[in-house]
Amino acid sequence: WVGCAGAFDDRYKKVVRAFASILDHLGTDYAVLGSEETCTGDPARRAGNEMLYQMQAMQVIATFRSYDVKKVIATCPHCFNVMKNEYPDLGADFEVISYLDFIEQQMASGKLTPGSGTFEGGITYHDPCYLGRANGIYDVPRNILGRMSGNIAEMGRNRSSALCCGAGGAQMFKEAEKGNREIFIERTEEALGTGAGIIATSCPFCMTMMTDGLKYKNREDEVRNLDIAELVAQSIVK
Secondary structure, X not given: OOHHHHHHOHHHHHHHHHHHHHHHHHOOOOOOOHHHOOOOOHHHHHOOOHHXXXXXXXXXXXXXXXXXXXXXXXXXXXXXXXXXXXXXXXOOOOEEEEHHHHHHHHHHXXXXXXXXXXXXXXXXXXXXXXXXXXXXXXXXXHHHHHHHOOOEOOOOOOHHHOOOOOOOOOHHHOOOOOOOOOHHHHHHHHHHOOOOOEEEEOOHHHHHHHHHHHHHOOXXXXXXXEEHHHHHHHHEOO
């Protein structure tokens, strides 16, 4: 499942392509819907438009049924969460897994071998709300990163206590509400405080906000924001 960000956002297109390169490396038999893929309806539901959500969700479910789809791998936590936990209420009966679960499973089986060593400056990982608090996926991304680098630095607020990037709940598509400071700036400062050279993310919304935070702090030339799929693709032992 490519997702809206993977289809339209130039930065996240690189993430989806990186994951596709991992699938190709493994010889995985997979397909994408191409122009038949539409939004899952998650932003509509979070913004309060339940009717639009159900219309979009039912369209996706009908498309899957037309191709007898039994398993979906999602590279976006928002797509993953809504299809896995909310689509069954509308009659969906397919399996939905996160791309991180898939990568970890392939590593554990020995089919996917990442290179060893440390990435320059070390890595800190930002927990996306819809993988972490919504689905309890905390260890998987850390296990993946741990197989590639021995230099993992945790932010003070991590796992279930991690600070949101500020884009969830359809906030991505509206102006920030008035407050003392924007959340993405505070979270970026926490990441920078670890001294890591790479901020690892696993969500298109988080990637957008953390990248904006690095630009706001004038640190984009010193610290990189990379998705875990990109890090894995770069380190694969051919």
